[in-house]
Each structure stands twice: as structure tokens, then as C-alpha cells.
Amino acid sequence: MNQPHNPQQVLRVENLSIELPPGADRSHAVQGISLDVYKGEILCVIGESGSGKSVLSAAIMGDYAKGLRHSEGVIDFLGNDICRMDEKTLRQLRGNRIAMIFQEPMAALNPAIRIGQQVEEIFDIHAPNMPAAERRERMLALLDSTQLPDPPRIANSFPHQLSGGQCQRVVIAMALAMNPDLLIADEPTTALDVTTQAQVLKLVRDLRGRGQHGILFITHDFGVVAEIADRIAVMEGGVLVEIGERDQVLNAPRHPYTRKLIAAVPALHPELHAPSADGEMALRIEHLTKTYNVGGRSVQALKDVSLELPRGKTLAIVGESGSGKSTLVKAAIRLVDSDSGHVWVGDTDFLALRGKALATNRRRIQMIFQDPYGSLNPRHRVGDIIARAARLRGLSAKDAWAEAGDLLEQVGLKRDALERKPRQFSGGQRQRIGIARALAMRPEVLIADESVSALDVSVQQQVLELLAELQQRLNLSILFITHDLRVAAQISDYIAVMHQGEVVEYGSAEQVLLRPQNTYTQTLLAAAPGASAMPSVPVAPESTVTEPPRLLRPHAR
Known part of the structure; x- marks a missing residue:
């Protein structure tokens, strides 16, 4: 912990409770919260969606969302109770102290x-x-x-x-x-790429080192917590379930919920099992290029990209914003036209298909989208959403409805979900529905485009485990698009790293994660938050390394 010997307490929250409006799923947004923050330290408050951490940070600013009401407790800022301040005093405080x-x-x-x-x-x-x-x-x-x-x-x-x-x-x-006494950082790195995130986290650590501010850092990411926290407070359902020194909470958590969250964080270097390089290729991308015209100049989004996905395996495409990974997916499934190249699904050149042949073959590649809220029609019943996909294969309405129920059970939901609307489900449940819809087309290749990035860590873990189970049961081939190396490490057999439209490294997951050859890959791995501080699983012995698929393996640049 980096507190000075005689730290100045800047914030003391004692027994804070904030009521939710009638009809909510619980009585309080936060209940009985007690914590403190000192100058020269970072207290990380971590929790999943709905834990109350953002309500807590807003309350410290004297800001309550509509329907919320302070019912009990004190927010003491340098001897003054924020809960008793009028709006004029609060305006003088915000952005200043x-x-x-x-x-x-x-x-x-x-x-x-x-x-x-x-x-x-x-x-x-x-x-x-x-x-x-x-x-x-x-x-x-x-x-x-x-x-x-x-x-x-x-x-x-x-x-x-x-x-x-x-x-x-x-x-x-x-x-x-205004050189404030207290800085509240509310998920400030969530929307940033991993290397940019690392730079911002370094800046936050530098601010702590100046000793002029107490920092309350709100996050859902244990990797970030491991990187910067002096102390950690864990929230669940509006209650503070654990608080302690960083190393104690990470390595010897006392509360079952804390242990559950930490266990759900994918390891950057998990126990890897090298895949066999033999077998049929489900998907081959050959020399794919794509150029956009932006403001009168040409921008090459894809530069001679070649990759292979063996049947029944997972290939993770890893890269930061602007790397070309989303353009690659769009070009592969014909959402945008490519300049040149081939995309083979089995023995069929997908880019050469036209008309009815294209429509017939589209079902062979299906997508699981990033946003589980925006990708399902809110007006339709879940059963209709899934059955419509099944009917495109020629099933009758009755058979398609029955299959929709079977698919829901396959993804861990009950058949009564058929009659409900998407809004009645959580984000993780909606993503399961999206997977069921994709499976209704009986695809050979499943493309998951950042499909767990919007989910809490424990829900993310459940979806990743579901995909692995479905892959084993149905022999699915999965192309997994992500910016998160931890997720790639958990789910993939092979990893391709993209940078500025090029594949700069391609190999087995073990080879890329443990022995990266490209400097950009090394930079991404080094920038992953909490890589050294998070508990990790021992890696497999060196002798298990194999080569990635033989054809089209680009030279490391």
C-alpha cells in the first residue's frame, strides 16, 4: 500500500443507504456502506452491473438519479457531510474540491x-x-x-x-x-484499447504518487484493480461484501462472491493444450484486401490477409480499434465488398457466389453479435426470433417452434422463454438467445464478434464455457473476434494478431501467448492490466508446442 505514514483522510462514508423507488427489484441501491479514502492512495471499488458502485460514486458528488433517496448515513468530506449540503454548496464543491x-x-x-x-x-x-x-x-x-x-x-x-x-x-x-482533494474515476479505461489503457493507468498511478489526491476508482475489471489498487472494496447487490489491502483481497479473498469474481477472470497464461494441426479446414481466407476512400484518400483496411480455421477449432482474431478485425469479418461474410482475395467455406469460394447460391450458403456462416441488447428485435417473442431462422432451412412453423425450444435448452434456458420478449432477460441470457438463433441455421462456422465484451466477468465466463461446450458437442468451428487477450487465451486454439490491417502474428494460442515473435504482440501482452499481479494458472510445458495450420501461415513481421 502506498499511503504516507500519516495519511490525511479525505473521505469517510459511514453506514450509507440509498433507497430505490417502489417496485424495484430490491429496496436499496446501496445499503450500509462504510469506507474511507486517504490522500496518496487508490481505493478501487469493484462490482458487476447493478452492484451499486456508480450510485455510490454519484452520491459522493451529491448527485442522485431520479427516484433515488438518501435514507441513512454520512458522506464526510474533510469534515463536512455532503448529505446535508444544499445545491449551491455542492456546485462549489464539484469540479473544485x-x-x-x-x-x-x-x-x-x-x-x-x-x-x-x-x-x-x-x-x-x-x-x-x-x-x-x-x-x-x-x-x-x-x-x-x-x-x-x-x-x-x-x-x-x-x-x-x-x-x-x-x-x-x-x-x-x-x-x-483545481487540484482537488478527491478524484473519482468512474470506469475511465473501459472504452480504451489495451495499450492506451495501460498509459492512462500509469498516469493514474503517477497522480497517486504526487500525494495530493485521494483517488476512488470505480471498475468492473479485476485486471485494472490488480494494476493500480492500494485497497479494494467489493460490492454486490448494493452491499459492501469485502474490503482490504490489494494483495489480501486478490490472493486470499474472504467472501464467496469475491472468490467467484476472481475465479471468473480469464488467465492471460492459462493451462494451454496445443491443438492438432491436422484435419479439414472449415474456413480459409486467402490474400484478402479492402480499401476505403476517406476524405479523398485511400485507406487500406485489409492488407493481403490470409488465415485458416480448422474444423472444430477456435481461431481468435486479436487487435485494437482500427486494426482491421471487424472489417475482416464484414468482408468474409459479404457485408462489405473486398477488393481481392478468396474466402473458402469448406470447398466453396464464398466471395464467388451470386444470387440463390449465395443465399443458400449464407447459413453456413452465422454471427453472434457484440450487443446482446441491440441484436434482438424487442417487439418479437424469443420463440419467433429463433424459429424464423430455423424456417429459413425449410422447416414447418410447428417444427421450427419445437426446434427453437430445443435450442433454448441447449444454451441453458428454459422452454418457457419462447413466449417472452428480449427485454425480460439479462444481458447474459440475451447473448444465449443470440447463440440459439445462430445455431438454428446449423452453421459450419460461428463468428463471435466481441460477443462477451459487454458482459460482466462472471456472465462472460458462463458464455465462454457455453461456447466451448457447444463446440465440443456440435463440432463447431469458431472465429472469435476480441480485443481482450485474456478471453483469447481462454477460448482459442489459434490466435491471429492484427495491426493496421495486417496479420502480424499467427500461431497456436500457446505459441503466441508464451513465445510471441512480433514486437506488437509483445507490447499487447505487456500492456494487459494486472498481468503480473493477478493469480494465474501454471502454463503447459514447453514440449507441447506445435505449429499452426500449415498453409498460408504468414511470416512474423
């Missing part, structure tokens, strides 16, 4: 105002008498302190001209403008 770093930097910034002006507005509100020259000088110093390159250029830019990581640094600079 207590500052928030938000999850979505693009939503936190005004798209029509230059960055420098947005930072200076903090001084307009909280230091209106500050001279203009001093405001600009401090604004540039703040941008520089968050390690943004060329602060004058950044100050003159609009948000859309910056990357996600740069926008998040701007939001951090704005939070630091």
Missing part, C-alpha cells in the same frame, strides 16, 4: 468547442478572477502534466481530432484543474 473522471471521454467533452477553451471554462467557474494569461498558462501546463504531446496543438483541437486516449487525458486534465 471533488472532481470526476468519466467513463466516456467523447461524451464528457463538447464536440463544438476547442479543447483549450473547455479546460479554461473550469477556471471561469471556480476562479473567475484569474487573469486570461494565467488561465491559458495553467491550461497548457495541465495538458502537459497528463503527458499529452504538443499541448498548444491539443488546445487548438476539437475532440473529434483526438484519439480516445488523448480525450481521456483531456478529461483527467480538466478534473485536475
Whole structure:
């Protein structure tokens, strides 16, 4: 723990309870919460969706969503109870003594105002008498302190001209403008790529090292917690179930829920079993290229991509935003036209098909989409959604409905789900419905496009285990698109790493994760949060290494 010898307590939450409106699934959003934060430390509050962690962080800012009511307890900030403050006092506090770093930097910034002006507005509100020259000088110093390159250029830019990581640094600079005593970071790295996330986490650690702020860091990611926390508070169902030093909570958790969450985190280096390289190829992508015209210039999204997926195996495509992995999927299933190349499903060149032949063969490749909420029609019953896919194979309405019930049972849901609407299910249950719909087409290849990224860690684990079970039972071939190396490590037989439209590394999961040849792959692995601090499973012996599929294996660049 990195607290100084005589730390100053900046926040004390004691027996805090916040009531939910009548008719909610429980009586309180948070109940009986007690915790404290000191200057020079990071307290990470971790929990899944609905745990109450965001309600807690908002309450510390004196902000309650509609229908919520403070019913009991104290939020003591440097000797003053926030629960008793009026709105005028709270406005003077927010952004001044207590500052928030938000999850979505693009939503936190005004798209029509230059960055420098947005930072200076903090001084307009909280230091209106500050001279203009001093405001600009401090604004540039703040941008520089968050390690943004060329602060004058950044100050003159609009948000859309910056990357996600740069926008998040701007939001951090704005939070630091008045040198607050307490920083609340609400999932600030969730929307960032792994290398950008690593840079932002380093910045947060640097802020802790200055000793001027107490930091309350809200997250659902135990990898992030392992990387930055001094202490950890675990929330479940609005209740604080465990709090303690980082190493104690990670390595000797006391509460069953904490143990369950940690066990559900995929290991970056799991016990890997090298797959056989022999057998039939379910999917072959040969020399696929795709170019877009953007603002009058050509951008090559795919550069001569070649990959193979053996039947009954899983190939994970790993890469950051803009790497080309989503374009690869769209080109492979003909959602966008490619410039050149071939996509073989068995012995059929998918890109050469036209008309009825294309329609007939489309069922051989099916998608599980990223968003379990947006990918199902909210107006239709679940049974209709699945049965419609089955009827495309020529089944009668009666047989399709019966098969829909069978498929729901295969994915771990009850048959009575047939009559219900998607809104009546959780995110994990909706993703199971999406899998059942895809299976109704009897596909040879299943493409999962970031299909667990929107799910809590324990639900994510359940879906990954379901996919593995279905693959074994049905001999499915799975192309799994992800930015998360931990997920790739758990589910894949082979891994292809994409960067700027190219496959820069391709091999067995064991080979790529344990002995990466490409510097970009090495950078991704090094940037994975909590790689050294999370409990891990011993890896397989070196002697089990095999080569990836023989054909089209690109040279490591």
C-alpha cells in the first residue's frame, strides 16, 4: 500500500443507504456502506452491473438519479457531510474540491468547442478572477502534466481530432484543474484499447504518487484493480461484501462472491493444450484486401490477409480499434465488398457466389453479435426470433417452434422463454438467445464478434464455457473476434494478431501467448492490466508446442 505514514483522510462514508423507488427489484441501491479514502492512495471499488458502485460514486458528488433517496448515513468530506449540503454548496464543491473522471471521454467533452477553451471554462467557474494569461498558462501546463504531446496543438483541437486516449487525458486534465482533494474515476479505461489503457493507468498511478489526491476508482475489471489498487472494496447487490489491502483481497479473498469474481477472470497464461494441426479446414481466407476512400484518400483496411480455421477449432482474431478485425469479418461474410482475395467455406469460394447460391450458403456462416441488447428485435417473442431462422432451412412453423425450444435448452434456458420478449432477460441470457438463433441455421462456422465484451466477468465466463461446450458437442468451428487477450487465451486454439490491417502474428494460442515473435504482440501482452499481479494458472510445458495450420501461415513481421 502506498499511503504516507500519516495519511490525511479525505473521505469517510459511514453506514450509507440509498433507497430505490417502489417496485424495484430490491429496496436499496446501496445499503450500509462504510469506507474511507486517504490522500496518496487508490481505493478501487469493484462490482458487476447493478452492484451499486456508480450510485455510490454519484452520491459522493451529491448527485442522485431520479427516484433515488438518501435514507441513512454520512458522506464526510474533510469534515463536512455532503448529505446535508444544499445545491449551491455542492456546485462549489464539484469540479473544485471533488472532481470526476468519466467513463466516456467523447461524451464528457463538447464536440463544438476547442479543447483549450473547455479546460479554461473550469477556471471561469471556480476562479473567475484569474487573469486570461494565467488561465491559458495553467491550461497548457495541465495538458502537459497528463503527458499529452504538443499541448498548444491539443488546445487548438476539437475532440473529434483526438484519439480516445488523448480525450481521456483531456478529461483527467480538466478534473485536475483545481487540484482537488478527491478524484473519482468512474470506469475511465473501459472504452480504451489495451495499450492506451495501460498509459492512462500509469498516469493514474503517477497522480497517486504526487500525494495530493485521494483517488476512488470505480471498475468492473479485476485486471485494472490488480494494476493500480492500494485497497479494494467489493460490492454486490448494493452491499459492501469485502474490503482490504490489494494483495489480501486478490490472493486470499474472504467472501464467496469475491472468490467467484476472481475465479471468473480469464488467465492471460492459462493451462494451454496445443491443438492438432491436422484435419479439414472449415474456413480459409486467402490474400484478402479492402480499401476505403476517406476524405479523398485511400485507406487500406485489409492488407493481403490470409488465415485458416480448422474444423472444430477456435481461431481468435486479436487487435485494437482500427486494426482491421471487424472489417475482416464484414468482408468474409459479404457485408462489405473486398477488393481481392478468396474466402473458402469448406470447398466453396464464398466471395464467388451470386444470387440463390449465395443465399443458400449464407447459413453456413452465422454471427453472434457484440450487443446482446441491440441484436434482438424487442417487439418479437424469443420463440419467433429463433424459429424464423430455423424456417429459413425449410422447416414447418410447428417444427421450427419445437426446434427453437430445443435450442433454448441447449444454451441453458428454459422452454418457457419462447413466449417472452428480449427485454425480460439479462444481458447474459440475451447473448444465449443470440447463440440459439445462430445455431438454428446449423452453421459450419460461428463468428463471435466481441460477443462477451459487454458482459460482466462472471456472465462472460458462463458464455465462454457455453461456447466451448457447444463446440465440443456440435463440432463447431469458431472465429472469435476480441480485443481482450485474456478471453483469447481462454477460448482459442489459434490466435491471429492484427495491426493496421495486417496479420502480424499467427500461431497456436500457446505459441503466441508464451513465445510471441512480433514486437506488437509483445507490447499487447505487456500492456494487459494486472498481468503480473493477478493469480494465474501454471502454463503447459514447453514440449507441447506445435505449429499452426500449415498453409498460408504468414511470416512474423
